[in-house]
Amino acid sequence: MAIFRSHVLVCVDPECLKKGAHDIMDALQDELVTKGLIDEIQVLETSRIGGCDNGPEIMVYPEGVHYVGISPDDVPYLVEEHFLKGRTAEKFVLKEKTFIDEELSAPTSKEVRIVLKNCGIIDPGNIEEYLAEGGYEGLGKVLTSYTPEETIDIVLRSGLGGRGGAGFPTGKKWQFCRATQEWPKYMICNADEGDPGAFMNRRVLEGDPHAVIEGMIIGAYAVGSSQGYIYCRAEYPLAIKTLNIAIDQAHALGLLGKDILGSGFDFDLEVRMGAGAFVCGEETALMASIEGKRGEPRPRPPFPAVKGLFGKPSNVNNVETYANVPQIIINGPEWYASYGTEKSKGTKTFALAGDVQHTGLIEVPFGLTLREIIFDVGGGIKDGKAFKAIQTGGPMGGCLPAEFLDLPVDYQELAKAGSIMGSGGLVVMDEDTCMVDIARFFMDFVQDESCGKCTPCRVGTRRILEILEGICEGRGKESDLDTLEMLCEQIQEDSLCGLGQGAPNPVVSTLKHFRSEYEAHIKEKRCPAKVCKPLIRYDIVDGPCTGCTVCARNCPVNCITGERRQTHVIDPDVCVRCGICMQVCNFNAIVIN
Amino acid sequence: MTIETKDSKVVLEAVQSAVTRYGASQDELIPILNDVNREIGYLPGEALDELSRLLKVPKSQLFSVASFYRMLSTKPRGKHVLQFCESAPCHVAGGREVWLAVKEVLKIEENETTPDGKWTLITTSCLGVCGVGPVMMIDDDVIGNVDPAQVPDILAKYQ
Numbered sequence: 001m002a003i004f005r006s007h008v009l010v011c012v013d014p015e016c017l018k019k020g021a022h023d024i025m026d027a028l029q030d031e032l033v034t035k036g037l038i039d040e041i042q043v044l045e046t047s048r049i050g051g052c053d054n055g056p057e058i059m060v061y062p063e064g065v066h067y068v069g070i071s072p073d074d075v076p077y078l079v080e081e082h083f084l085k086g087r088t089a090e091k092f093v094l095k096e097k098t099f100i101d102e103e104l105s106a107p108t109s110k111e112v113r114i115v116l117k118n119c120g121i122i123d124p125g126n127i128e129e130y131l132a133e134g135g136y137e138g139l140g141k142v143l144t145s146y147t148p149e150e151t152i153d154i155v156l157r158s159g160l161g162g163r164g165g166a167g168f169p170t171g172k173k174w175q176f177c178r179a180t181q182e183w184p185k186y187m188i189c190n191a192d193e194g195d196p197g198a199f200m201n202r203r204v205l206e207g208d209p210h211a212v213i214e215g216m217i218i219g220a221y222a223v224g225s226s227q228g229y230i231y232c233r234a235e236y237p238l239a240i241k242t243l244n245i246a247i248d249q250a251h252a253l254g255l256l257g258k259d260i261l262g263s264g265f266d267f268d269l270e271v272r273m274g275a276g277a278f279v280c281g282e283e284t285a286l287m288a289s290i291e292g293k294r295g296e297p298r299p300r301p302p303f304p305a306v307k308g309l310f311g312k313p314s315n316v317n318n319v320e321t322y323a324n325v326p327q328i329i330i331n332g333p334e335w336y337a338s339y340g341t342e343k344s345k346g347t348k349t350f351a352l353a354g355d356v357q358h359t360g361l362i363e364v365p366f367g368l369t370l371r372e373i374i375f376d377v378g379g380g381i382k383d384g385k386a387f388k389a390i391q392t393g394g395p396m397g398g399c400l401p402a403e404f405l406d407l408p409v410d411y412q413e414l415a416k417a418g419s420i421m422g423s424g425g426l427v428v429m430d431e432d433t434c435m436v437d438i439a440r441f442f443m444d445f446v447q448d449e450s451c452g453k454c455t456p457c458r459v460g461t462r463r464i465l466e467i468l469e470g471i472c473e474g475r476g477k478e479s480d481l482d483t484l485e486m487l488c489e490q491i492q493e494d495s496l497c498g499l500g501q502g503a504p505n506p507v508v509s510t511l512k513h514f515r516s517e518y519e520a521h522i523k524e525k526r527c528p529a530k531v532c533k534p535l536i537r538y539d540i541v542d543g544p545c546t547g548c549t550v551c552a553r554n555c556p557v558n559c560i561t562g563e564r565r566q567t568h569v570i571d572p573d574v575c576v577r578c579g580i581c582m583q584v585c586n587f588n589a590i591v592i593n
Numbered sequence: 594m595t596i597e598t599k600d601s602k603v604v605l606e607a608v609q610s611a612v613t614r615y616g617a618s619q620d621e622l623i624p625i626l627n628d629v630n631r632e633i634g635y636l637p638g639e640a641l642d643e644l645s646r647l648l649k650v651p652k653s654q655l656f657s658v659a660s661f662y663r664m665l666s667t668k669p670r671g672k673h674v675l676q677f678c679e680s681a682p683c684h685v686a687g688g689r690e691v692w693l694a695v696k697e698v699l700k701i702e703e704n705e706t707t708p709d710g711k712w713t714l715i716t717t718s719c720l721g722v723c724g725v726g727p728v729m730m731i732d733d734d735v736i737g738n739v740d741p742a743q744v745p746d747i748l749a750k751y752q
């Protein structure tokens with residue numbers, strides 16, 4: 001391994017790329033070659049190191065100097081100052097550290113990081129950094145000290161459950177697959193993370209790919225598989241690139257391929273890229289896609305453990321599930337099971353989004369209450385507003401109101417409350433959110449992503465969407481609520497896969513917990529949250545209005561009339577409810593009714 | 594439309610090289626289609642004919658796969674493909690205004706291609722970079738924290 005006296009890390013976050021990070025890298029390489037320093041100083045890509053506000057950002061180690069605002073023309077000066085003369089180029093040093101990683105900040109006291117342990121800390125493109133953090137020790141331990149049965153037993157005792165959302169015990173899944181007496185067997189990693197707002201798998205794949213690979217190799221040894229596939233969605237090009245680099249590096253060190261670590265165990269791994277289909281996150285659809293077919297689900301049983309990819313026994317786990325495995329092996333199942341609740345063991349990563357102070361990735365042990373997650377970890381609701389609801393489990397999850405704030409979050413409790421764990425999206429909604437509008441939004445997503453194979457999902461979600469659109473636009477009928485309930489029940493019962501079965505969840509849960517809001521839309525033609533445009537009207541209040549004419553001059557449809565210094569009037573028949581008048585009014589004279 | 598339709602030789606070469614790369618098997622169909630789509634910009638009928646011959650899979654079946662996935666196109670696309678994230682987190686972060694700005698600058702609607710064949714505008718599901726929303730992807734470049742005012746400058750970088 002080559003030894004460099006200095007490492008230059010260039011941020012290739014989208015924001016820095018936009019500002020020319022690659023140009024800086026090229027200029028650095030050229031300059032280092034010119035100055036004859038290329039063998040002493042290494043230039044590397046890294047993920048976000050700063051706020052990306054000041055153009056391409058670079059970090060020079062071992063000094064840890066953070067430079068910002070460099071253009072390719074500044075590179076010769078920088079190289080001369082820092083690397084030849086050995087002094088910091090002061091004018092480019094970041095003055096104030098204002099940086100917050102919107103996706104992943106330092107853990108709060110209630111967090112426990114097992115899966116995200118290495119993310120943002122090691123260089124994902126360098127296997128040696130993973131090894132330095134204890135990487136592949138778990139694999140070594142398994143191959144030298146445990147039989148496949150013992151390995152399964154450890155995973156079983158840890159209580160690890162499927163992190164794709166269902167929480168099915170991973171050890172059991174492995175047992176089933178091991179028990180099937182047919183070969184070859186396939187080990188599959190589901191990296192088709194499609195839920196809007198959920199990006200924890202992407203961060204793990206991009207930040208710590210070897211943890212997933214190591215987990216897969218251990219699993220393959222346990223079930224008796226010699227070929228694996230990581231099915232990654234095409235929307236994650238960086239994750240695919242990082243994985244391929246990681247696989248090559250693992251190969252080079254004999255951690256993949258024939259006779260791994262001299263144990264006689266063979267396993268190979270291939271990344272398969274999707275082509276843009278949400279439903280491929282469903283395991284049977286995913287396998288159809290690897291086989292080169294339309295990504296349509298098929299009925300289960302037979303389960304993949306019996307008849308999976310290419311009709312052979314297969315084991316499908318999520319990225320996060322595999323990433324937990326090496327830690328469980330190294331630290332022992334009792335250590336893992338010491339986190340969490342009685343039935344849900346360990347930790348779970350969540351993507352916290354919506355109207356919460358600190359959005360981004362978090363990893364907490366099961367059993368923390370929603371209140372702790374939102375207020376202690378997430379810092380509470382934005383702008384001092386009131387909490388209204390939290391949606392868990394992504395587009396097929398449910399919305400829970402304030403009375404569930406003290407619910408301990410685990411698979412069982414969420415299911416009892418009428419929602420799901422799902423892959424781990426948490427969308428926090430404040431008092432200004434209309435729950436009917438939210439249900440409509442998610443139904444729009446689901447009916448767009450339905451693969452179309454079975455009628456309840458294809459047609460049923462479309463009908464629900466039409467009814468919800470009607471309610472939001474003031475065309476709701478009293479019978480709509482019964483029709484919605486009937487449709488939801490039938491779609492849940494009659495759909496083939498999880499997409500259809502889960503699709504009505506946002507409607508069912510909002511109908512249950514926020515029924516009065518639906519009724520206000522239908523009976524009173526009123527949107528209590530003042531969101532649904534056809535159901536609101538803008539009015540000018542007599543007192544505060546000074547007749548300054550600003551609103552009238554800014555109205556795009558000229559529906560505001562009034563004399564100067566007289567209270568103005570909005571014509572509701574012409575008004576398009578764009579809200580511009582309210583934004584421009586300096587006297588808070590415009591209200592929504 | 595002045596979109597140049599690729600001549601047969603280019604199409605057949607792209608199909609040949611993808612099949613050589615992955616092997617003539619239906620199992621490799623998605624990688625093959627992804628490669629041809631990337632090379633040609635879309636999947637012309639000729640490409641499917643040739644694939645049908647090489648893989649010994651009926652063309653109808655190939656078409657059913659090609660038309661299923663969002664990122665594969667059976668219609669010609671522009672030189673650059675702009676994919677705009679239409680998911681909730683980006684929408685909330687001001688995506689709607691950026692979307693309007695993109696449509697205004699390119700003067701096309703969703704699923705359309707500019708008359709000069711330079712740009713095709715499509716929407717995509719969540720790109721998973723919600724922390725830097727609104728987000729769009731031009732070819733392989735993910736661009737985050739997009740402000741409506743920056744749109745003309747961003748697009749101008751692509752020749």
